[in-house]
Amino acid sequence: MEAMHSSQMQQAMEEMKRQMANMPAEQRKMMEEAMAASGIHVNEDSVSLANGQVNINKNGMLAKQCITQEEIDRGEVADVGDECQSTLTQIAKNRFKSTQVCTGENSSTTETEIVFHSPTHYTGKGSSSQVFNGQQYSTNITMEGKWIDSDCGDILPATYDDE
Known part of the structure; x- marks a missing residue:
């Protein structure tokens, strides 16, 4: 994909x-x-x-995203919609597994494993399988996140449905 x-x-x-x-x-x-x-x-x-x-x-x-300390303290995960279920499982002190299963017309399953190397840096790898326009696609995912600055500038924090 x-x-x-x-x-x-x-x-x-x-x-x-x-x-x-x-x-x-x-x-x-x-x-x-x-x-x-x-x-x-x-x-x-x-x-x-x-x-x-x-x-x-x-x-x-x-992609740059602003995450506030309040969001971190609440353990919020980005909104994935009504047709999706997400789970986050801690498998070691600094290692987590994320699973997201979405149903519906463009169903998908995504699994990633994320390693926090420090409070300001993480890496992750995973895979995703998705049905898109009736056809099955598979994707390998590689990600890296790092703290950029305490001031998000003009990047606004994400919003959540329950706020």
């Missing part, structure tokens, strides 16, 4: 660049300004969304 998404993203970026290159300069400028106002920025190698919180390029995706 990762290869499919990467290929689709690359094709979409190339098509968008081609269409924008064929626009009159004034129209292209208006389009770029409208996209920027929506938090979308396109350059030669990548697309950034949500005012830089998500960057997608040929090497993968980088």
